[in-house]
Amino acid sequence: MKTRWLFLRLSLLCSIVCAVFVLPGRAVLAQGQDRAPEYFQTDIQYGAQIFATQCTACHGTSGDQIPGVNFRAGQFKRVVSDNDLRATITNGVPGTAMQPFAFGASELTGMVSYLRNMSSFDARGLKVGDAARGQALFAGAGNCASCHAVNGKGPRVAPDLGDIGTLRTAELLHRTLIDPAASMLPANRPVRAVTKDGKVINGRRLNEDTYTVQLIDEQERLVSLTKTDLREFTILKTTAMPSYKDKLNAQELADLEAYLLSLKGVK
Amino acid sequence: MNQSCRTTFLLLPALLISFVLRAQVTPERLLHASDEPQNWLTYSGSYASQRYSLLKQIDPSNVKNLELKWVFQAQSLQKFETTPLVVDGVMYITQSPNDVVALDPRTGRAFWVYHYATSPAARPCCGIVNRGLAILGDTLFMATVDAHLVAVDAKDGHALWSVKVAEPAAGYAMTLAPLVVKDKVIVGVAGGEFGVRGFISAYEAGTGKQAWRFDTIPDPDQPGHDSWRGSDWEHGGGAVWMTGSYDPELNLTYWGTGNPGPDFNAAQRLGDNLYSDSVLALDPDTGKMKWYFQFSPHDPYDYDSVQVPVLANADWNGSPRKLMLWGNRNGFFYVLDRSTGKFLNGKPFVKVNWASGLDANGRPIATPQPAGVPTYPGIQGGTNWYSPSYSPRTGLFYVSTWEDYGTIFTGVQAEYKEGTRFTGGANTAPIPGADNPGGIRQGPVNTYTEALATGGVVALDPKSGEKKWKFAMHDVNTSGILTTATDLLFVGGREGYFQALDARTGALLWKVNLGGDVIAGPVTFQVDGKQYVTITAGNSLFAFALRE
Numbered sequence: 001m002k003t004r005w006l007f008l009r010l011s012l013l014c015s016i017v018c019a020v021f022v023l024p025g026r027a028v029l030a031q032g033q034d035r036a037p038e039y040f041q042t043d044i045q046y047g048a049q050i051f052a053t054q055c056t057a058c059h060g061t062s063g064d065q066i067p068g069v070n071f072r073a074g075q076f077k078r079v080v081s082d083n084d085l086r087a088t089i090t091n092g093v094p095g096t097a098m099q100p101f102a103f104g105a106s107e108l109t110g111m112v113s114y115l116r117n118m119s120s121f122d123a124r125g126l127k128v129g130d131a132a133r134g135q136a137l138f139a140g141a142g143n144c145a146s147c148h149a150v151n152g153k154g155p156r157v158a159p160d161l162g163d164i165g166t167l168r169t170a171e172l173l174h175r176t177l178i179d180p181a182a183s184m185l186p187a188n189r190p191v192r193a194v195t196k197d198g199k200v201i202n203g204r205r206l207n208e209d210t211y212t213v214q215l216i217d218e219q220e221r222l223v224s225l226t227k228t229d230l231r232e233f234t235i236l237k238t239t240a241m242p243s244y245k246d247k248l249n250a251q252e253l254a255d256l257e258a259y260l261l262s263l264k265g266v267k
Numbered sequence: 268m269n270q271s272c273r274t275t276f277l278l279l280p281a282l283l284i285s286f287v288l289r290a291q292v293t294p295e296r297l298l299h300a301s302d303e304p305q306n307w308l309t310y311s312g313s314y315a316s317q318r319y320s321l322l323k324q325i326d327p328s329n330v331k332n333l334e335l336k337w338v339f340q341a342q343s344l345q346k347f348e349t350t351p352l353v354v355d356g357v358m359y360i361t362q363s364p365n366d367v368v369a370l371d372p373r374t375g376r377a378f379w380v381y382h383y384a385t386s387p388a389a390r391p392c393c394g395i396v397n398r399g400l401a402i403l404g405d406t407l408f409m410a411t412v413d414a415h416l417v418a419v420d421a422k423d424g425h426a427l428w429s430v431k432v433a434e435p436a437a438g439y440a441m442t443l444a445p446l447v448v449k450d451k452v453i454v455g456v457a458g459g460e461f462g463v464r465g466f467i468s469a470y471e472a473g474t475g476k477q478a479w480r481f482d483t484i485p486d487p488d489q490p491g492h493d494s495w496r497g498s499d500w501e502h503g504g505g506a507v508w509m510t511g512s513y514d515p516e517l518n519l520t521y522w523g524t525g526n527p528g529p530d531f532n533a534a535q536r537l538g539d540n541l542y543s544d545s546v547l548a549l550d551p552d553t554g555k556m557k558w559y560f561q562f563s564p565h566d567p568y569d570y571d572s573v574q575v576p577v578l579a580n581a582d583w584n585g586s587p588r589k590l591m592l593w594g595n596r597n598g599f600f601y602v603l604d605r606s607t608g609k610f611l612n613g614k615p616f617v618k619v620n621w622a623s624g625l626d627a628n629g630r631p632i633a634t635p636q637p638a639g640v641p642t643y644p645g646i647q648g649g650t651n652w653y654s655p656s657y658s659p660r661t662g663l664f665y666v667s668t669w670e671d672y673g674t675i676f677t678g679v680q681a682e683y684k685e686g687t688r689f690t691g692g693a694n695t696a697p698i699p700g701a702d703n704p705g706g707i708r709q710g711p712v713n714t715y716t717e718a719l720a721t722g723g724v725v726a727l728d729p730k731s732g733e734k735k736w737k738f739a740m741h742d743v744n745t746s747g748i749l750t751t752a753t754d755l756l757f758v759g760g761r762e763g764y765f766q767a768l769d770a771r772t773g774a775l776l777w778k779v780n781l782g783g784d785v786i787a788g789p790v791t792f793q794v795d796g797k798q799y800v801t802i803t804a805g806n807s808l809f810a811f812a813l814r815e
Contacts, residue, residue, distance in 0.1 A: 083693065168700055185700060185701050187702075209741050
C-alpha cells in the first residue's frame with residue numbers, strides 16, 4: 001500500500017491550488033440513463049490517482065490507447081452500466097490483457113467516478129495526499145488518536161478506523177472531516193441512558209432491538225441494558241469530533257485522507 | 268362395449284370413490300380446512316388465507332406459560348421460510364434447497380427426508396429458499412428452485428412424478444408453496460429480476476400433466492398487450508412467487524404478480540405494463556381470467572404485489588360483501604370486491620411519498636421524487652411477502668411493516684441477456700455510506716438503526732383503512748402473522764423474538780428470544796389434546812405449547 005502512495009506522489013506531482021476541497025461537485029453523465037447517478041469530486045480524484053498508477057500502462061493517460069475503448073469519449077466495448085464497469089475491473093476480461101483487479105469498494109467507487117468523468121476532470125487542480133504525512137497528523141496535530149484506534153491500537157471511545165479505507169469512499173471521508181456531525185453514520189451516534197435508579201451511562205451504541213440496547217461506555221465497558229429498566233434513552237445528533245475545515249489546510253486534509261484510505265484492515 | 272369394458276366402466280366410479288375414501292386429504296377437506304383447526308392443511312391455513320385458527324387452548328390468560336417443546340434444526344444455512352403443513356398427526360416441512368421432511372409434531376423427530384437434487388442451473392434472485400408444500404390425497408407437492416413441480420408420497424417420501432415448469436437457466440425459479448384446487452396443483456414462477464415473462468400454471472394432481480397456463484404478461488394477441496410498447500413485453504416480468512387464494516363459491520383463484528422488468532428503469536418499458544403488480548382472478552378449471560386489478564402501474568420501485576390475497580366476508584356499508592384485503596408492498600392497504608375486482612378503499616399504512624393517494628378507481632396519483640431524494644417506502648416496501656392475518660372475531664387485518672424506510676432510486680439502462688440480472692437500477696440508502704436494511708438475511712447486529720428504518724405490526728380496520736393499533740419494533744419486520752379465536756396474535760421479527768400480542772389492543776403478552784431472524788409465518792395445531800404453536804427462526808423450527 002505504501003508503494004502505491006509513494007508512486008502516486010511521484011507520478012502526480014503536478015498538484016497546485018484548487019477548489020478541490022470545497023464541497024463536492026456533483027458531476028454529470030450517464031449515457032442512456034434515466035436519472036444520472038451522482039459522482040463526487042473527491043471520489044473522482046481518488047480514482048484519478050489509482051488510474052495513474054494502475055491503468056495508464058495499457059490504456060494511456062487519456063484512456064484511449066486500447067482500440068475500441070475511449071474513456072474520455074465514454075466509449076466501452078462491453079460496459080453499459082456502472083455495475084458493468086465495476087464487474088469488468090474486478091473480473092477482468094478473459095482472453096485479453098485486461099487482468100482482474102482486487103480493488104475494495106471505495107477504490108471501485110473512485111475508479112468508476114473517474115472513468116465516468118474523465119473528460120471533464122482537470123487533474124491540474126489535484127491535491128495529492130501523502131499517507132505517511134497523514135499518519136503523522138493522525139497521531140499528532142490532528143489529535144485523531146485520542147479517540148480512534150487503528151487495528152486495536154488506541155482508545156475505543158470512537159470507532160476503530162483500521163479498515164476505514166474499505167468502508168468509506170474518499171468523498172465520505174472528506175465530508176466527515178469537514179462536517180463530522182452531519183456525516184456521522186446512524187450507528188455511530190453517541191447515546192445517553194439513565195436507569196430508573198438515576199445511573200447515567202454515556203457511550204457508543206453497538207446494537208439495539210425492540211427490548212434491549214448494547215453499548216460500549218466511556219470506560220470502555222460492554223453494557224447491555226433492558227429498555228424497561230431505563231428512565232431515559234437519548235440518541236444524540238452531536239459528536240465530540242471537531243471539524244477539520246479550519247484546523248487543517250488543504251494539503252494536510254489530503255494527507256490525512258490519503259492515510260485513512262490506506263487503512264484496509266488486518267488481512 | 269364388450270363385457271370387460273362394461274365391467275370396468277361400471278367399476279370405475281367405485282374405484283374412484285374407494286381412492287377418495289382412502290385418501291388422506293380430500294378436496295372436500297381442503298374446502299373446509301379451517302373447520303379442522305387441529306390440522307394446518309394449506310400454506311395459508313385455508314383457502315381464504317386468513318391465517319386464523321379456531322383453537323382456544325392457548326389464550327391471553329395462559330400464554331405466558333408457553334414453553335419450548337422441541338426444536339428441528341434444518342440442514343441448511345439458507346433462509347428458513349417454510350410454513351409447515353400438519354395433517355392428522357404428521358407435520359410436513361421443506362428445508363433448503365428442496366428437501367421435504369415428515370416430522371412427529373409432538374416431538375420434532377423425523378419420519379423421513381426426501382431430497383430433491385436441484386439443478387446447478389437454478390439461480391433464484393434472493394436465496395435458495397422454499398416456503399412450503401401443498402397436499403391432496405396422500406401426495407405432497409413441492410415447487411423447486413430449478414422450476415420443477417414434484418409430487419412426493421406423504422407416507423414414505425418417495426417421488427411420484429416431477430415435471431419441468433420452466434427453464435431455470437433463463438432465470439425461472441419457484442420458491443412458493445403450491446395451491447391445490449379440486450384435482451389441480453397451481454403454481455407460479457419467480458424470476459422478476461431476470462426479465463422472465465411470468466406465468467401461473469396448473470397441473471393434474473395425479474399425473475403432473477399441465478392443465479392450463481396463464482401468462483401474466485400478455486402477448487400481442489392477448490388483451491392488455493396495449494399497455495406495453497414494442498417488444499418490451501418479452502422480458503416484462505410479472506413473476507408470481509407467493510401462493511394464491513381460492514373462493515369456492517365464485518370458483519375463482521386469486522394470485523398476486525410481481526414487478527415489471529427491468530425492475531427500476533421504467534423509461535425502458537413505457538405504459539402500464541399489465542399485468543405486473545396486479546391481482547388476477549382466474550377460473551381454476553381453465554385458467555381464464557375473470558378480472559384483474561393493478562396496484563402499481565408502470566412501477567419503477569420493485570413494488571411486487573405478490574402478497575397473499577386475504578379473503579374475508581364482512582359488512583360493507585350495511586350489506587354483506589365478499590372482500591379481498593391487501594397490504595401492498597407499495598405502502599397502501601386496499602379493500603377490493605373479490606367478485607368483480609372493484610376498488611372499495613385504499614389508504615397508506617406506512618410513510619408513502621411515491622403517490623399522493625389513490626383515485627376513485629384505486630389508481631395511484633403518482634408523485635415521483637426528484638433525483639437524489641428518497642422514495643418511501645423503499646425497495647423492500649412497506650411490507651413484502653410476509654403472510655398477513657385477518658381475524659373474523661376482531662374484524663381487523665394485521666400486517667408486518669417496514670416503517671420510515673426509503674430508498675434513493677436511480678434507473679439505469681439494462682440490457683437483456685437470458686439468465687442474467689435485468690434490474691436496471693443503481694439504488695442507494697438515504698444516508699450516504701450507511702447500511703440500508705436489505706431484503707436478504709440480516710445478521711445479529713442492527714447497524715442501520717432507527718435512522719433508516721424501523722418496523723412492527725399494524726392492525727387495520729378494513730372499513731375505514733385506519734390503524735387500530737401499532738406494535739412498534741426497533742427493526743424491520745419480516746415475519747408472517749397468526750391470529751386465533753382467543754384473540755391472540757403471534758408474530759416473529761427480524762430481531763429473532765417470537766411474540767404473542769393481544770389482537771384487540773396490540774399489547775405484548777409473551778415473548779421469547781429465538782436468536783435468529785424470523786422470515787416465515789407461525790402456525791398452530793393440536794395433537795393428543797395439546798395445542799402447539801410453531802415458528803422458524805434462524806435455521807431452526809421451534810414448537811411451543813403450554814407448560815404441563
